[in-house]
Amino acid sequence: MAGHVIIGAGLAGAKAAETLREEGYEGPVTLIGEEELRPYERPPLSKDYLMGKAEREAAFVHEPDWYPANSVDLRLGAAVTSIDPDGHTVTLAGGETLPYDKLLLATGSSAKGLDVPGGERARRLRTFGDSDALRAAFAGGGTVVVAGAGWIGLEAAAAAREAGCEVVVVEQAPGPLHRVLGPELGEVFAGLHRRHGVGFRFGASIAEITATEVRTAAGESLPAAHVIAGVGAAPNVGLARAAGLAVNEGVLTDASLRSTSHPDVFAAGDIAEAFHPLYGRPVRVEHWANALNGGPDAARAMLGREVSYDRVPYFFTDQFELGMEFSGDIEGHDEVVFRGSADDLEFIAFWLRAGKVVAGMNVNVWDVTDQIQDLIRAGRAVDLKALADPDVPLGSL
Known part of the structure; x- marks a missing residue:
């Protein structure tokens, strides 16, 4: 029996292996990962672990003995060099060929670097090793320049600032x-970081990195003991x-996470x-939530279960005194409605298109994610006055 093979030993792959066993699959399960560490979750690397507020062990998906106890063949430090979908095999870097009945691709993403002179000096934040190196760098002090004001860039900036470093963020967008x-919600985060001493250069880009400074395309020189590339990630x-296989930006699948070009190949996560x-x-x-939920649903689909992966996209972040959860997709929105005070950092923001809620973000307001996602799923026009009124229960809209 060839069994099921999972390429990618991150959260999605590990949860898929767990689900295969929980759903009663008794055949061989092989989980292959390029890193030497057993599967772990990545959010702590730019949040609590980076700030020294969480222990390393808390990030691992399973205890070390879980894999042998559940007959999961965990191959760490192993690279897959090729896949043969028609022949149902994968080939490892050492030349070993593994047969499979079903294959799950959960290879994640790689952090992008900076394609500028000296760009190799910029640190990335994707692995435990990256986070460890940044913790050590922050402890040494000095000015940190962050390229990119996305989620990773801002979380890294907050961690560096809380460690006592001077921080400047360089971002091409306004x-x-x-x-x-x-822009409305972006300004909330800009104000938060400015109050904590983070400097910004918007509409700017890095042109060169030297041993002691960053030079922008506009000719400004910024002192830089350390540079962090927070410019996004590329799917592997x-x-x-x-x-x-059919690939656009990612591996194209149907709603059951099955490849649109081969029935025995599935994809999950990034x-x-x-x-x-x-x-x-x-x-x-x-x-993170996509890996957490997508891995198990892909495993169920591999076992022939009925699967329709229709979860509302979800994300969370913690920066300084701001904690938030975001649900949905703002694409095509034409209005933003606030419930509560953005100035006090205790509010819910709703993005709407044609009067219908398409996304929501709760900031320091908790236990409302399900209601926000219900509004998104409902796909109906809402009363904007009631939406903005904190005294009107979300469940009544």
């Missing part, structure tokens, strides 16, 4: 999180593309560009 939140789709029943189009989501 504000932080401009593409994912728009090289194996899939080389194997002839690399899955899955048809989303709620949106009626393929959607690729890089956030």
Whole structure:
């Protein structure tokens, strides 16, 4: 019996292996990862672990003995060099060929670097090793320059500032999180960081990095003991593309996370560009919740269960005194409605399109995510006055 093979030993892959066993699959399960560490979750690397507030062990998905106890063949430090979907095999770097009945691709993403002179000096934040190196760098003090005011860039900036470093963020867009939140909510995060002493250079880009400074395209020189590349991540789709699978930005799948080009190949996590029943189009989501939930659903689909992966995209962050959860997708929105005070950092923001809620973000307001997602799923016009009124229960809208 060839069994099921999972390429990618991150959260999605580990949860898929767990689900295969929980669902009663008794055949061989092989979980292959390039890192030497057993599967772990990545959010702590830019949040509590980076700030020294969480222990390393808390990030691991399973205890070390879980894998042998559940007959999961965990191959660490192993690279897959090729996939043969028609022959149902994967080949490892050492030449070993593994057969499979079903294959799950959960290869995640790689942090992008800076393609400028001296760009190799910029640190990335994707692995435990990266987070450890940044913790040590922050402890040494000095000015930290962050390229990019996205989620990772802002979380790294907050961690560096709380460690006592001077911090400057360089961002090409007119504000932080401009593409994912728009200008109104981006300004909330800009104000938060400014109050904590973080400097910004918006509409700017890095042209060169030297041993002691960053030079912007406009000619400004910024002292820099350390530079962090927070300019996004690229999905690891090289194996899939080389194997002839249908790939756009990610591996194209149907709503059950099955590859649209081969029935025995599935994808989950960052690399899955899955048809989303709620949106009626393929959607690729890089956030933690997508790996947490996508891995198990892909495993169920591999076992022939009925699966429709239709979860509302979800993300969370903690920066300084701000904690928030975000649900949905702001694409095409035409209005933003606030419930509560953005100045007091205790509010819910709703993005609407044609009077319908398409996304919501609760800031320091808790236990409302389900209600926000219910509004998104309902797809009906809401009373804007009631939406903005904290005294009107969300469940009544």
